[in-house]
Amino acid sequence: MPRISPSLARKAIAKSSLLPRLLRANRTLEAAEQELRWIQQELPQQQWKNAVLRRSRLEPLQYILKSQPFGPLDIICRSGVLIPRWETEEWTYKVANALAKLGKEKQLNIVDACTGTGCIPLLLTHELYEQEGIPVDVVAFDVSDEAFKLASENLNEYSNIYKSGKYITIKQADLFSNDLVKELGVRKESDLVTSNPPYIPHEDYISSVSCNGTSRSVRIYEPSLALIGENEFYGALLEQLVIPTNSKGFIFELGYTYQANYVRDKLRNMESWKIGTSMDGAGRIRCVVGWQKGSEMEILEEVCDEVLD
Amino acid sequence: MLGILSLARSQCFPVKTAMPWARFLFQSSVQMAIPKRNKLPPRPKWLIKEEELDEKFLKGGRGPGGQKINKSNSKVQLTHLPTGLVVTCQYSRSQESNRQRAREILALKLDDLQNPETSRNAIVGDRKIKLKQSKAKKANRKYKVIDEARKEAQTEKDGELEEIVDIEDEFDTFLKSATVNIDKKAD
Numbered sequence: 001m002p003r004i005s006p007s008l009a010r011k012a013i014a015k016s017s018l019l020p021r022l023l024r025a026n027r028t029l030e031a032a033e034q035e036l037r038w039i040q041q042e043l044p045q046q047q048w049k050n051a052v053l054r055r056s057r058l059e060p061l062q063y064i065l066k067s068q069p070f071g072p073l074d075i076i077c078r079s080g081v082l083i084p085r086w087e088t089e090e091w092t093y094k095v096a097n098a099l100a101k102l103g104k105e106k107q108l109n110i111v112d113a114c115t116g117t118g119c120i121p122l123l124l125t126h127e128l129y130e131q132e133g134i135p136v137d138v139v140a141f142d143v144s145d146e147a148f149k150l151a152s153e154n155l156n157e158y159s160n161i162y163k164s165g166k167y168i169t170i171k172q173a174d175l176f177s178n179d180l181v182k183e184l185g186v187r188k189e190s191d192l193v194t195s196n197p198p199y200i201p202h203e204d205y206i207s208s209v210s211c212n213g214t215s216r217s218v219r220i221y222e223p224s225l226a227l228i229g230e231n232e233f234y235g236a237l238l239e240q241l242v243i244p245t246n247s248k249g250f251i252f253e254l255g256y257t258y259q260a261n262y263v264r265d266k267l268r269n270m271e272s273w274k275i276g277t278s279m280d281g282a283g284r285i286r287c288v289v290g291w292q293k294g295s296e297m298e299i300l301e302e303v304c305d306e307v308l309d
Numbered sequence: 310m311l312g313i314l315s316l317a318r319s320q321c322f323p324v325k326t327a328m329p330w331a332r333f334l335f336q337s338s339v340q341m342a343i344p345k346r347n348k349l350p351p352r353p354k355w356l357i358k359e360e361e362l363d364e365k366f367l368k369g370g371r372g373p374g375g376q377k378i379n380k381s382n383s384k385v386q387l388t389h390l391p392t393g394l395v396v397t398c399q400y401s402r403s404q405e406s407n408r409q410r411a412r413e414i415l416a417l418k419l420d421d422l423q424n425p426e427t428s429r430n431a432i433v434g435d436r437k438i439k440l441k442q443s444k445a446k447k448a449n450r451k452y453k454v455i456d457e458a459r460k461e462a463q464t465e466k467d468g469e470l471e472e473i474v475d476i477e478d479e480f481d482t483f484l485k486s487a488t489v490n491i492d493k494k495a496d
Contacts, residue, residue, distance in 0.1 A: 068402075085375060213373070215378045
């Protein structure tokens, strides 16, 4: 990474003595000014200096400000749990908009695996139940103790504002556990399985951003448990959740085309499944979507940019 | 009365010295011209019609995304289709408040376009200039008074000094005259 030029540092210090440190994490004056504004908006003045210092060590802004907006919700963030990404927000909205067309008659049973902060179930419930009045029953789980605690905290915050909080259950469970369905207490049928599992292969986790790798801030501060993963997660999601709960549809976040192909190959023998992929706002492949032909989850086709065969 | 005032104003002779009472009248008339903060025209929200807008969320950008990188920016870009005006906003972290703010900015711009003279922006800008002017005026007046007081004090001091000098002179002359008297007695 090129060093910050003295002229840039001088320009920054002319505007505010807090700015130069923010340049380490931001690289451009515009972005640094923006982050300083957010810090000043959201934290009391006596914490600004410390916040800027933490940020200069590349700590994610969301850990410093303790939250991340996720749609209309404000999700609490804490070190040890993955920060919700805008791509996740984007596809969760897409799914909610598609499911909203199903109508209020039938309750939607949703399972969210590797939930982290609990952002996906909270936003889905908000969009479907609070906005559209569609009854939902969501079970979310994570293997990490910290994630379980934080997701429960987020749910608690959410329940204080919205009445739909009681339709979400948060559990601590391992996706690879033998009795996963039993542990979760999921009823036989589920309509949708959602997940944002770890999907960065180890070699990309250790390489730099310029080599299509992971940013330093993420590597240093965010839990590798929520980041490093390969096809085994998609295999487990299908074998441990989608098939045993006889789910009618699923959507998993991913980072690579080969992961989508893996899911398609896994379900190739099953005639009833249709698989598609969805892009994010930056034009990268972001989700693999599946639905059972003839079920109401065919509506998920709307979310897809491409249907695989 | 008003006739005199306007006459006094239109001509550039020093009114204040000629008619000191006129100053108060001028002062109040200037302040009346600045609109009160709560009497400004409302934000023209009615100019925003959702069907005329194209809304985009600019996030991410080039390079890796997803879990690999953690971006906190959420920019909202609004395009007003009939006029082609483009407004972006990423003032806060929350997308919802950025959306609202972008609409407010766009409404103000449309207002400027439709009524360049009476738009909120124009009036707010006008008010700012007037406030600045009146502030400068007040400051000028204040320092004028202070300067005058200083000058007065200075002249008084000078006068006093003169007096002191006078006394010494007098004393000297008195002494001189006294010695003369003594000399005269000695004779």
